[in-house]
Amino acid sequence: MIPFLKNRIVLTLVIVALAQTGVLAGMVVDRVRLLKTGREITLPIVPVDPRDLFRGEYVRLGYDISRIPVNLLDGPLPKPNAAFYVTLERKGDGAWLPIKLTSKRVEESSPDRIVLKGRAMFGRLQETPSTPTAAHMVKYGIESYFVREGQGPRLEALARDKKLAARIAVDSGGNAAIKGLLVDGVVQYEEPLF
Amino acid sequence: MWYGQKVERDLSRWQAAGWISDTGATAIRADLASRKPPFGAAAILAMLGAVLFGFAIMSFVAANWDAMSKLSRLLLLLATLWACYGGAAWLFQRQLPMFAQAAVLGGIAVYGASIMLISQMYHMEGSPPDAVLLWALGALLAAVLVPSTAALAATFVLLVTWTWWERALSNSAHFGFLVPWVATAALAAWMRWRPGLHLAAISLIAWLVPLGFFILGRHAHWLVALIGGLLAAAVVAGGPAIDRRARISAATFAYAIVIAYAALFIMQFVDSRWFFGTAPGGSLGRLILLAAISIVGLLGAMLWALKTDNTAALWLAYAGFAVEVFMLHVMTIGTLLNTSLFFLISALIVSAFAYAAYRLHQRRAVTPGVAS
Numbered sequence: 001m002i003p004f005l006k007n008r009i010v011l012t013l014v015i016v017a018l019a020q021t022g023v024l025a026g027m028v029v030d031r032v033r034l035l036k037t038g039r040e041i042t043l044p045i046v047p048v049d050p051r052d053l054f055r056g057e058y059v060r061l062g063y064d065i066s067r068i069p070v071n072l073l074d075g076p077l078p079k080p081n082a083a084f085y086v087t088l089e090r091k092g093d094g095a096w097l098p099i100k101l102t103s104k105r106v107e108e109s110s111p112d113r114i115v116l117k118g119r120a121m122f123g124r125l126q127e128t129p130s131t132p133t134a135a136h137m138v139k140y141g142i143e144s145y146f147v148r149e150g151q152g153p154r155l156e157a158l159a160r161d162k163k164l165a166a167r168i169a170v171d172s173g174g175n176a177a178i179k180g181l182l183v184d185g186v187v188q189y190e191e192p193l194f
Numbered sequence: 195m196w197y198g199q200k201v202e203r204d205l206s207r208w209q210a211a212g213w214i215s216d217t218g219a220t221a222i223r224a225d226l227a228s229r230k231p232p233f234g235a236a237a238i239l240a241m242l243g244a245v246l247f248g249f250a251i252m253s254f255v256a257a258n259w260d261a262m263s264k265l266s267r268l269l270l271l272l273a274t275l276w277a278c279y280g281g282a283a284w285l286f287q288r289q290l291p292m293f294a295q296a297a298v299l300g301g302i303a304v305y306g307a308s309i310m311l312i313s314q315m316y317h318m319e320g321s322p323p324d325a326v327l328l329w330a331l332g333a334l335l336a337a338v339l340v341p342s343t344a345a346l347a348a349t350f351v352l353l354v355t356w357t358w359w360e361r362a363l364s365n366s367a368h369f370g371f372l373v374p375w376v377a378t379a380a381l382a383a384w385m386r387w388r389p390g391l392h393l394a395a396i397s398l399i400a401w402l403v404p405l406g407f408f409i410l411g412r413h414a415h416w417l418v419a420l421i422g423g424l425l426a427a428a429v430v431a432g433g434p435a436i437d438r439r440a441r442i443s444a445a446t447f448a449y450a451i452v453i454a455y456a457a458l459f460i461m462q463f464v465d466s467r468w469f470f471g472t473a474p475g476g477s478l479g480r481l482i483l484l485a486a487i488s489i490v491g492l493l494g495a496m497l498w499a500l501k502t503d504n505t506a507a508l509w510l511a512y513a514g515f516a517v518e519v520f521m522l523h524v525m526t527i528g529t530l531l532n533t534s535l536f537f538l539i540s541a542l543i544v545s546a547f548a549y550a551a552y553r554l555h556q557r558r559a560v561t562p563g564v565a566s
Contacts, residue, residue: 009286012339013298017279020305020332021272024312028268031316081321081364119321141319178317191317194265 032193034177038169041088041096041114042182045164059145059155061166061178065098065116066143067135070126074100077125085174086116086138101136105174116140117174140176142168147189158183198226236292244296248303264315271308278304282340299344302333306352323359327374330356334378343387349378350393354400367408371401391442395449403456406465413465415457422454423491430498448507451495455514458488463521481525488518493547 046062068086078084085105088096090112099113100106108115121137145166147155158164165182181189205222208214214222251274262270278301285294306329312318313325330352337345357371375398382390406415426447429436433443462484492515499508519540 007283007287009340010283013279013283013286016332016336016339017276017301019335020275020301023328023332024268024272024275024305024308027309027312027318028316031318079364080366081360139319142317143319145317146314192264194263194268 031177034171034175035169035179035191035193038171038175038177039114040179041168041170042094042165043096043168044162045159045166045181046162059147059152059159061143061145061159061164063140063142063166065096065140066121066138068098068101068138070134070136072098072101073125073136074102076103078103078120081119083117083119086118086140088114088116090114101138114170115174116170116176142166142176142178145178145181145189155181201226240293241296241299244300248300267311267315271304271311275301275304275308295342295344298336298340298342299348302329302336302345302348305329305332321363323356323363326352326356326359330374334374334381337378338381341381341385343385343390346378346382346385346387346390347393349374350390350397353378354397357401361404361408365408367405368401375401392445395445399449399453399456402453403460406457406460415461415465419454419457419461422450422452422457425450426454426495433502444502444504444507447495447498447502447504448510451492451507451510451514454491455488455518458484458491459514459517459521462488463525485518485522489515489543492518493543493550496547497550 043063043065046064046066065086065088082103085102086098087100087102087106087108089099090096096114101118105117106115118138118140121139125136126134145155155164163184165185167179167182167187168176169179170176178191180187180191201222205214205219209216209219278297282294282297282301285291285297309325309329330349333345333349333352336342337349353371353374357368360370361368375394379391379394379398382394402418402421406413406418410417429443429447429450433447436443436446462481492511495511496508496515498504499511522540523537
């Protein structure tokens with residue numbers, strides 16, 4: 001062993017630093033793997049509450065799939081603050097639409113279907129929806145996008161004009177990550193891996 | 195005030211009264227001088243220095259963050275992390291443990307900041323409490339291995355943050371909190387660090403007191419009050435037996451008062467609509483019953499605290515009593531009870547207590563050996 005590490009306190013601090021570095025590196029590696037190997041889908045961005053769209057240095061992104069009609073729930077209601085799964089299906093015009101919401105992950109082999117892992121936007125899903133047209137508010141971890149200072153208002157305007165879309169990478173576990181933003185179908189903000 | 199300063203003050207008095215010889219006083223002073231206070235000015239300045247360094251680095255990073263690539267940001271974060279632990283190792287070697295502890299705390303802070311900045315860089319969202327738990331576990335690891343009291347304190351703070359956040363999102367009891375709490379409390383006991391045991395108790399209370407809102411139909415504060423009451427009763431019944439194993443009965447009694455009264459307070463004044471209903475007639479009897487339980491319990495706690503010389507418990511019970519009387523007064527102004535009648539009743543109760551305390555004091559004053 002390196003003589004330097006024979007000292008107990010030095011050794012323990014190296015272990016602590018290595019463990020914490022490991023966790024941080026794990027976060028990055030897992031994300032990079034998702035961005036590199038995940039399936040790509042493109043989702044149009046819909047404006048969220050316009051007053052809240054641009055906050056500080058990040059934009060809040062809303063999607064059609066952020067609202068899942070309550071009648072798409074298949075099986076029991078997911079537990080509070082637990083992850084659940086939303087299956088999307090590609091329609092003729094290329095748009096991805098939700099077809100069901102399940103507590104457990106479902107296997108979908110069709111290229112026209114993809115499963116996303118989501119969580120309730122406000123901690124839990126409504127237990128007793130008020131009307132049949134009510135919707136569950138769902139987040140997928142792709143709702144905030146950090147931008148350079150001053151870029152927010154531009155994106156906000158584009159979102160309001162419905163010209164913005166997000167390219168999303170989805171891995172086999174249903175985890176989703178933003179790969180980049182498209183303006184009028186052209187990639188304008190691309191995320192570097194490192 | 196440090197113990198030494200307290201003794202010094204009494205020492206002059208005892209010396210003047212002739213109870214202690216001059217050589218005795220000199221010997222006591224020399225003994226005190228050889229024992230340094232646990233937190234010197236240097237250590238406190240070192241901690242402040244670490245915090246200021248942290249701010250300097252943070253503002254530098256914030257000013258240049260946009261200009262850096264992701265990779266250079268990551269490397270900067272990791273370099274800062276390793277610099278903190280490297281600094282700690284160096285300071286431990288130089289026999290400067292307090293400075294080293296400050297550096298460990300710095301490392302834990304950088305670790306937490308890195309989790310958040312990486313989440314931001316990669317647009318990760320997930321569940322924010324999970325990130326806090328990841329941070330707490332990193333702090334716990336440092337606390338175990340080093341071993342570090344500063345890291346242990348940070349772990350308790352992070353665990354409470356985690357459970358409150360998780361409860362706010364999931365609206366559930368979150369019994370999962372107990373798993374890392376038991377591990378951290380066991381570590382505090384193993385390190386024989388008394389402030390750590392206090393932190394363990396306070397963080398458990400922070401989890402236990404609101405528990406009634408999340409279990410058994412969401413109004414189970416009676417159960418929390420019962421737990422506090424049983425804990426206090428256990429100390430009353432077996433205080434000396436507990437203290438033979440570990441001297442914790444006095445502090446346990448004080449914390450039991452906090453648990454029991456906090457739950458009774460919630461039943462009377464926070465969740466009161468559920469407990470008393472909205473009907474004006476049926477509610478008064480139950481409020482009086484709960485108020486009587488609170489007042490009798492607090493008075494009993496005061497007497498026991500006086501008997502066992504438990505200053506902390508005495509002041510906590512006093513405070514609880516003051517809050518109870520004030521809240522009852524606010525609740526009953528012009529509505530349920532005539533205000534003057536209310537004051538008459540509280541005056542009678544307090545007078546009765548004052549008499550009891552006086553008798554108790556008198557009995558102690560005439561005990562042989564204490565009388566002067």
